Amino acid sequence: MKKSVIAFLTIMVFVAGMLMFNMAMAQQTQPDKTNINSIQKTKPGVPFDHKKHTTDYKVKCDKCHHVYKDGKNVYKEGDPVQKCGACHTDKMEGKKLKLQNAYHKNCKDCHKEANKGPFQKCEDCHKQ
Numbered sequence: 737m738k739k740s741v742i743a744f745l746t747i748m749v750f751v752a753g754m755l756m757f758n759m760a761m762a763q764q765t766q767p768d769k770t771n772i773n774s775i776q777k778t779k780p781g782v783p784f785d786h787k788k789h790t791t792d793y794k795v796k797c798d799k800c801h802h803v804y805k806d807g808k809n810v811y812k813e814g815d816p817v818q819k820c821g822a823c824h825t826d827k828m829e830g831k832k833l834k835l836q837n838a839y840h841k842n843c844k845d846c847h848k849e850a851n852k853g854p855f856q857k858c859e860d861c862h863k864q
């Protein structure tokens with residue numbers, strides 16, 4: 737009887753440990769660098785330095801990541817992140833731009849405004 741209780745407890749502790757481990761592993765980590773793959777393969781993909789943007793250029797997460805609720809962006813650091821292509825498709829839907837334009841507006845507008853980073857020469861981004 738006692739032995740089986742101990743065995744049961746041991747198993748429970750083990751199971752709890754596994755669950756915590758899995759949760760930690762499932763947490764999304766920001767990529768240092770990522771290749772934004774070509775959407776339709778008509779252009780080379782775009783290498784993107786995620787880490788430089790957040791640490792060196794000090795761009796806030798919600799400048800690029802968003803979840804809209806009643807027209808407001810409620811995304812905050814640590815929230816799960818979906819691929820841009822999970823929402824932006826191959827055509828515009830309401831105010832939701834088609835994927836290619838979503839990238840171009842996000843990336844190029846900021847570079848243009850800051851007058852830093854590529855926005856004129858296509859091959860400064862499309863080079864992968």
Ligand code: HEC
Pocket residue numbers: 772773774775776777778779780781782836839840843844847854855856857858859860861862
């Ligand atoms: C600031 C970076 C940036 C610049 C500059 C840029 N693009 Fe893009 N563009 C992207 C990203 C990111 C994507 C999405 C990944 C992809 O499809 O290559 C994209 C996608 C595209 C696509 C869709 C490709 C496909 O296969 O569906 C086309 C076409 C395109 N861009 C054309 C251009 C042209 C033409 C220029 C120059 C006038 C240009 N881009 C400049 C970042 C840029």
Ligand code: HEC
Pocket residue numbers: 764765766767770772784786789790795796797798799800801813814817818819820821
């Ligand atoms: C300058 C734009 C930009 C900024 C700033 C930015 N990200 Fe990203 N992030 C991206 C892009 C683009 C991707 C790739 C998305 C895709 O492939 O569709 C990405 C991918 C991610 C992913 C991986 C998603 C996946 O499933 O592959 C996570 C997690 C993430 N970002 C978290 C963050 C956090 C946290 C911050 C702030 C500390 C942040 N990002 C700041 C543009 C940005």
Ligand code: HEC
Pocket residue numbers: 800801802803804807818819820821822823824831832833837838839841842
């Ligand atoms: C969860 C769904 C979702 C994801 C993921 C998403 N978007 Fe959006 N995006 C939207 C919606 C909805 C709108 C329209 C917002 C409005 O009503 O103004 C939008 C609007 C935009 C706009 C135009 C408004 C603005 O902020 O200038 C850009 C640019 C844009 N998205 C780029 C991106 C990029 C780049 C990514 C990936 C890093 C991304 N989006 C990921 C849903 C999403």
Ligand code: HEC
Pocket residue numbers: 782783784785788789793795799800839842843844846847850852853854860861
């Ligand atoms: C809110 C501002 C902002 C957004 C959004 C942004 N960038 Fe940038 N990016 C910068 C700044 C600032 C620099 C230039 C820093 C410098 O030259 O000192 C830069 C530089 C770059 C460079 C050249 C240097 C490097 O780090 O590789 C590339 C390529 C680039 N960005 C790609 C992208 C792509 C692709 C996107 C969209 C997914 C994007 N950026 C979105 C601010 C932004």
